[in-house]
Amino acid sequence: MLSNIGVPGLIIILVITLIIFGPKKLPEIGSAFGKTLSEFKRTTSSIMSDEEDDTTKSEKGHSKV
Numbered sequence: 001m002l003s004n005i006g007v008p009g010l011i012i013i014l015v016i017t018l019i020i021f022g023p024k025k026l027p028e029i030g031s032a033f034g035k036t037l038s039e040f041k042r043t044t045s046s047i048m049s050d051e052e053d054d055t056t057k058s059e060k061g062h063s064k065v
Contacts, residue, residue, distance in 0.1 A: 005013075021029060 017029075018026060
């Protein structure tokens with residue numbers, strides 16, 4: 001879906017966002033978006049490492065039987 005937007009589409013989205021929120025709010029929105037992506041990445045990494053730990057523990061448990 002997003003791969004069809006392209007550079008002109010992104011420019012249009014940026015201009016519309018600038019018109020709606022104004023130049024003063026744009027850095028705040030960008031900062032909040034960055035923090036959200038960072039938290040999402042950290043959480044998904046944590047979930048993936050927890051799943052790997054569980055898989056490793058279950059494989060060790062089955063090899064003893």
